[in-house]
Amino acid sequence: MKRKTGRAFMASLIVLPVMALAEADDDTLIINEEIEIVTKAEAPAHLEGVVSEVISGWHFRSDETQALELDDFENPALVYTDQALDTWNAVEGSEGKSCASCHDDVETSMQGVRAVYPKWDEKAGEVQTLSMQINDCREANMGAEPYKYDSAPMAAMEALISLQSRGMPVDVAIDGPAAETWEQGKELYYTRTGQLELSCANCHEQNYGNMIRADHLSQGQINGFPTYRLKNAKLNTVHGRFKGCVRDTRAETYAAGSPEFVALELYVASRGNGLSVEAPAVRN
Ligand code: HEC
Numbered sequence: 001m002k003r004k005t006g007r008a009f010m011a012s013l014i015v016l017p018v019m020a021l022a023e024a025d026d027d028t029l030i031i032n033e034e035i036e037i038v039t040k041a042e043a044p045a046h047l048e049g050v051v052s053e054v055i056s057g058w059h060f061r062s063d064e065t066q067a068l069e070l071d072d073f074e075n076p077a078l079v080y081t082d083q084a085l086d087t088w089n090a091v092e093g094s095e096g097k098s099c100a101s102c103h104d105d106v107e108t109s110m111q112g113v114r115a116v117y118p119k120w121d122e123k124a125g126e127v128q129t130l131s132m133q134i135n136d137c138r139e140a141n142m143g144a145e146p147y148k149y150d151s152a153p154m155a156a157m158e159a160l161i162s163l164q165s166r167g168m169p170v171d172v173a174i175d176g177p178a179a180e181t182w183e184q185g186k187e188l189y190y191t192r193t194g195q196l197e198l199s200c201a202n203c204h205e206q207n208y209g210n211m212i213r214a215d216h217l218s219q220g221q222i223n224g225f226p227t228y229r230l231k232n233a234k235l236n237t238v239h240g241r242f243k244g245c246v247r248d249t250r251a252e253t254y255a256a257g258s259p260e261f262v263a264l265e266l267y268v269a270s271r272g273n274g275l276s277v278e279a280p281a282v283r284n
């Protein structure tokens, strides 16, 4: 009975079932005529038998939205990374330090960092997202207040750090000590939630390429996060996006920064292993 509700919902919303027009397009993304972004890649081994190719959300957006990523002067997200660069150099907290006091030039010290997050942190004994690591540094190393998990300054700092990995392949580890968290994230991905009884997989694995309401469903990849959305004209964090998607199933959602969303982030990131870091991306 409940399952039927979910199916009926999907059937009523998918207005263009499997039309060539709705599939991922064949455009290529080269940023500033310089940085080649891998937006389609062979699926990582753990997705064998599930999907053969992983595809950036960029392919599912309109030409106009896609164009905003081609040139950093057009990309509205870069305003926020400029702001974060000022923050990077600003002294805050009781220790009289800035990020730069310890990490010097962000372009050098943060190269490649985003590509491997979330990752296992030996000291903390848990999988950490980039946001958690940023707050660790603020609290433990600067004596500064942590940022609210999915706040504007956090999103901006995360975008600045992510920018230093742009074009590098996403390569999060899912084995060793991270394996348990990864399994937990995978379970969440396939769990149906809410009145609509829909899982992430129902939309982003089984129906990518199809239209849902007026929206073109992608694989729900996070290689472009934090992402500037035209809809709310700001940078959106991964957990902010997860919250929105869970709410769309009319379910109670987890909090940004919750262990559940950290696990889900690790799992979803690993579904994009092989794509380039594209952050900060632009979406509708
Ligand atoms: C007092 C020195 C100090 C300051 C100030 C500091 N950090 Fe760190 N940071 C470290 C050390 C040491 C590590 C590595 C060990 C660890 O995980 O704590 C680190 C690690 C990191 C990492 C992870 C790098 C990786 O390769 O995984 C990021 C990201 C980071 N810091 C961001 C920041 C940001 C952003 C700020 C400013 C808001 C900042 N840090 C301020 C000392 C500092």
Ligand code: HEC
Residues within 6 Å of the ligand: 056, 057, 058, 060, 189, 198, 199, 200, 201, 202, 203, 204, 212, 215, 216, 217, 218, 219, 220, 221, 222, 224, 227, 241, 242, 245, 246, 248, 249, 264, 268, 283
């Ligand atoms: C009812 C269908 C539906 C469900 C269920 C759903 N989403 Fe989404 N999601 C969407 C739509 C529609 C969009 C916007 C278009 C797109 O990028 O796919 C979206 C966008 C996203 C994006 C942004 C992709 C990008 O390139 O910017 C991510 C990430 C995402 N979803 C993750 C999830 C996760 C994780 C879950 C499970 C907790 C989930 N979604 C559940 C419909 C859904």
